[in-house]
Amino acid sequence: MVMQERVVVLYQKCLAGTADAAEKLELSQLLEEPANEARIRAAIDDLLAADKPLEDIPEETMGSMLRAIFEAAEATGPVRNKSPRSIARRVWWAAAVVLGVVATTWYVRQQYRTMPESAPVAIQATPGYNKAVLTLASGEVVLLDSAGQQQLSQGAILAQQQGGLLTYKHTGNKTEAGYNTLSTPRGGQFRVVLPDGTTVWLNAASSLRYPLAFTGKQRLVEVTGEAFFTVAPDAAKPFHVKVNGVVEVAVLGTSFNINAYTDEQYIRTTLLEGAVNVTKGATTVRLHPGQQAEASNRANGLQVATGIDPAQVVAWKNGVFDFNRMPLDVVMRQLARWYDIEVAYEKNIPDITFWGKMGRDLPLSDVLLILEKSQVHVRLEKNGKKLIVIP
Template sequence: MNKSQYSEAYRISQLLAKFLAKTITTEEEAELNGWRNRNENNRLLFEEICNAETQKERNQFIQQINVTHAWEQTQKRLSAPTKKNRNLFIYGSIAATIALLISFPLLFQTPEVKNEETSFSQIVPGSSKAMLITSYGQKITLSSIDEKEQAIQLKNGTKITSDGKKITYFQATDSLTPIKIDTIRIPRGGEFTLILPDKTTVWLNSETEISFPTRFDKDKRVVSLKGEAFFSVAKDSTAPFIVKTTNNLTVKVLGTKFNVQAYTDENTIETTLNEGSVLVSNGQQSIQLKPNQQAVYHTTNRTLNSREVNADYISSWREGKFIFENETLESIMNKLSRWYDIRLFYANESVKNFHFTGDLERYDDFNEVLKMLEKATNIHFNINGKNVIISKTHQ
């Protein structure tokens, strides 16, 4: 199925949804009838969806499809459908998409301020929140609701404090204290700051997990990371600081400032150096970075290379901004989806490769963020709840 067929599937889905909502125009209905009469598959799908006598029957049809799963399968099959499954794929694409659109009736009603406010009110910027999971299985919720700094005594004897935005670990004075591994998880729409026992500061971005010892060894300091974090490492020439990510990638430093982006659903792991020097290695290749350089590890072919970047742009998220320099819309929306905790659906695959340069305020109203992107690129956003449908605008 090529891109033009995919676009047609989405267009027909729009017309079907408008037909059901009784907002379809005469011209649009003629277009829909032309598609319906083209072949038997189209006619059967039309009848199955539109001839349901009640909203209950229509909802049952939607529930049988499983919107999220169907949409994911549609996107996977888009890459290389065979001739054998071509007609079935077109049918499945429309079924998945119409299920999605019928589920969002507000998209096809006459715009009203009330509906827009209702949709956008569910999408808010992230805030300080995290879950601390200790080596003993304790689970402690950390949130900006707790504004006063509190001392917390963990079961393993470790002393920590938290003010709802930052958690501080204190180095044990007794070298015989057993070393345990604690974990902090940041949900989608969250952020938090961690002060490690050696006074290294770690800014943790949304959907991130870091595991670290409650007491560092004398000869090394090792942490494990999934997601994105900015490190300001306390200098210690006798104990290198090592960040381990997935795919056996390591970042080794003595004292420096750098950003690591290592999300498990991305195809690359990016280490960006702001100050000092770091050594990035995958076990077979190593790269020594200088400030304003970025090491990019491609997880698919396991290659490691470097490039020149503006490091301040990469780590701008910790200072309340998103700064993009010729970045793809797909990459931008992935960042926004984690911060605003939204779900993304692409009506046109081609828009993923649109590029954008500019900056957005991290705590801005989501509506303003989308308006900025719409002005700068040839795209349009439809919103319902936490679901965002991204489509190419017609010129």
């Protein structure tokens, strides 16, 4: 609690313009702690919830918030084994996670004042949300979204949607045949509890095909894109996942993440709890918690990677982008899927490695400001649906 109070004091000093370089640096470092970040978020929320509407907040206040972020990055001194550019970027990301919304509001206000009245306004991409398409065994297609509340009967199987969650329940003695497929578009995510109690989170541009009832000696589902599984234990009926038709993951009861986007180099299976066997062709590897199996999307081969940060792998499930140690092209592919935009490069892909995290609820305009301060220059085309990375 002492540190959380300290971060508020430093924030207020930066806001008032009385913080020195050491205090700005201390604030930027404290902001990397989630509890401290939450305290500053609360302070900003109090400001935005004041009696005055947002547009009436003095420009000086907006400006001092923005300068506090920028100056925190500039105050960072050299650190052993890390380049000043990398450290500055890490500090900026930590600060931007907290102050992005307010800073961007100030920034956009300045841009708007210098914009000719006749200039066209680009449509800004919004962050993704709970939405999916459910294809029933009959072939009927049902749209699901955050506001949906509905029940879908398929014989003795009842599928119930409550917002971003779809749950299956067996309501009779009859065993139902057939499959359902849950698919998320770009900019969508969804969660489903399968008939056996297994929970699956689907990331954007992903799909899960599963039976209405798990009969036989194993439980088999098929996945594309990215999904996180918490498998219900059943030693008599092991759980199997077919990934893109080329990799199979066999488990009993465990938690793991599969990233199988076709525009990535590898199909990656990351184990959080339990144990799984991952098979590609004639090769099988057994994973232990914290390990990751990498199967090439473009060639033969299956290998095990260690030293993986499981929290980073599943950050998407918890509403966070975790870009620590990620190259620019990987960051851009994640943003493209979540904001449903096209990303292109005017020349070569810049050699930039990112540090830090940000919420997946930020509007694209905030993200672009963060990229700009991270020395990534972009422009929007096609009414805001195409992002061009420029030198």
